[in-house]
Amino acid sequence: xxxxxxxxxxxxxxxxxxxxxxxxxxxxxxxxxxxxxxxxxxxxxxxxxxxxxxxxxxxxxxxxxxxxxxxxxxxxxxxxxxxxxxxxxxxxxxxxxxxxxxxxxxxxxxxxxxxxxxxxxxxxxxxxxxxxxxxxxxxxxxxxxxxxxxxxxxxxxxxxxxxxxxxxxxxxxxxxxxxxxxxxxxxxxxxxxxxxxxxxxxxxxxxxxxxxxxxxxxxxxxxxxxxxxxxxxxxxxxxxxxxxxxxxxxxxxxxxxxxxxxxxxxxxxxxxxxxxxxxxxxxxxxxxxxxxxxxxxxxxxxxxxxxxxxxxxxxxxxxxxxxxxxxxxxxxxxxxxxxxxxxxxxxxxxx
Ligand code: HEM
Numbered sequence: 290x291x292x293x294x295x296x297x298x299x300x301x302x303x304x305x306x307x308x309x310x311x312x313x314x315x316x317x318x319x320x321x322x323x324x325x326x327x328x329x330x331x332x333x334x335x336x337x338x339x340x341x342x343x344x345x346x347x348x349x350x351x352x353x354x355x356x357x358x359x360x361x362x363x364x365x366x367x368x369x370x371x372x373x374x375x376x377x378x379x380x381x382x383x384x385x386x387x388x389x390x391x392x393x394x395x396x397x398x399x400x401x402x403x404x405x406x407x408x409x410x411x412x413x414x415x416x417x418x419x420x421x422x423x424x425x426x427x428x429x430x431x432x433x434x435x436x437x438x439x440x441x442x443x444x445x446x447x448x449x450x451x452x453x454x455x456x457x458x459x460x461x462x463x464x465x466x467x468x469x470x471x472x473x474x475x476x477x478x479x480x481x482x483x484x485x486x487x488x489x490x491x492x493x494x495x496x497x498x499x500x501x502x503x504x505x506x507x508x509x510x511x512x513x514x515x516x517x518x519x520x521x522x523x524x525x526x527x528x529x530x531x532x533x534x535x536x537x538x539x540x541x542x543x544x545x546x547x548x549x550x551x552x553x554x555x556x557x558x559x560x561x562x563x564x565x566x567x568x569x570x571x572x573x574x575x576x577x578x579x580x581x582x583x584x585x586x587x588x589x590x591x592x593x594x595x596x597x598x599x600x601x602x603x604x605x606x607x608x609x610x611x612x613x614x615x616x617x618x619x620x621x622x623x624x625x626x627x628x629x630x631x632x633x634x635x636x637x638x639x640x
Contacts, residue, residue: 317381368542424562435583
């Protein structure tokens with residue numbers, strides 16, 4: 290029999306057939322990983338043309354889009370991979386919740402996954418700022434002023450992000466370095482740890498005689514080889530690559546007019562153009578004080594999500610069973626949070 294290749298080595302030799310079905314994981318974790326790696330592959334060539342200064346950043350984005358050979362395609366691929374990553378990672382979180390896969394022994398891996406998602410959000414925001422057009426400049430002004438309100442650490446965090454008292458050249462360099470190094474490296478390390486823990490915790494969650502519907506005496510459930518799993522993953526990644534190219538060929542990444550240095554301050558609420566994944570925060574900002582809308586509520590949502598596997602339904606019962614009653618309270622909390630975030634986003638879009 291042929292020796293396993295490097296992709297096959299990422300998996301245990303055999304996998305339970307039921308949990309290897311597409312309709313169990315929907316391949317969402319693997320797709321997120323593929324998109325994350327695509328962001329690096331498409332991001333490195335962009336670094337050769339991008340100029341991280343306040344005066345030249347926007348022009349260099351235009352040079353990438355209109356002058357560099359295939360620059361428009363690379364930029365579009367980078368943009369759409371970032372959009373799809375946040376969507377697939379968000380749906381992956383929902384899959385983990387609704388199939389009870391956050392329970393023991395996977396509680397720590399839940400935290401690693403959540404931390405990776407948070408870093409992905411920060412990576413997306415820092416990339417958005419690098420466009421350095423009127424939209425992103427408005428969001429940067431509002432975002433950094435909110436950071437200032439952070440209890441005790443506000444001024445220090447502001448300095449860390451902005452690189453001085455006002456937004457200037459140093460700010461672009463800061464965001465560029467966070468985006469291309471300071472956030473990517475920890476995100477990659479966390480991602481590696483997350484994947485290692487999937488194997489360490491016994492592979493993708495599956496029903497055991499104690500947690501599932503089988504009795505200890507029932508026949509062993511069927512298993513498939515890792516070669517078969519890698520072939521299925523290969524097909525899913527090819528399909529995802531086709532989607533990525535289709536989106537990039539037909540829909541361009543957004544680009545607003547450049548910032549006019551003589552136009553004065555941009556931080557009026559009507560000027561704020563948060564990226565799509567923070568529109569729910571923008572909707573809150575219109576209704577509540579910046580401290581609540583920009584810091585306390587987002588931190589509260591993160592804390593609730595982080596603690597969910599410890600707060601309720603802590604026993605392993607119901608692992609790998611869709612919508613098991615033993616996980617009801619966690620399912621309800623996550624549904625309420627998801628509906629709140631989606632409703633606020635739609636309100637901001639069409640309200
Ligand atoms: C941001 C990028 C992420 C990547 C690339 C990623 C990748 C993966 C992969 C490849 C798996 C293996 C099986 C599968 O596809 O489900 C997995 C499992 C898992 N992930 Fe993630 N993940 C990410 C985010 C998250 C988030 C946001 C959470 C939850 C807060 C999370 C929690 C988990 C847990 C608990 C498992 C084990 C599930 C099981 O055994 O059924 N992950 N992840």
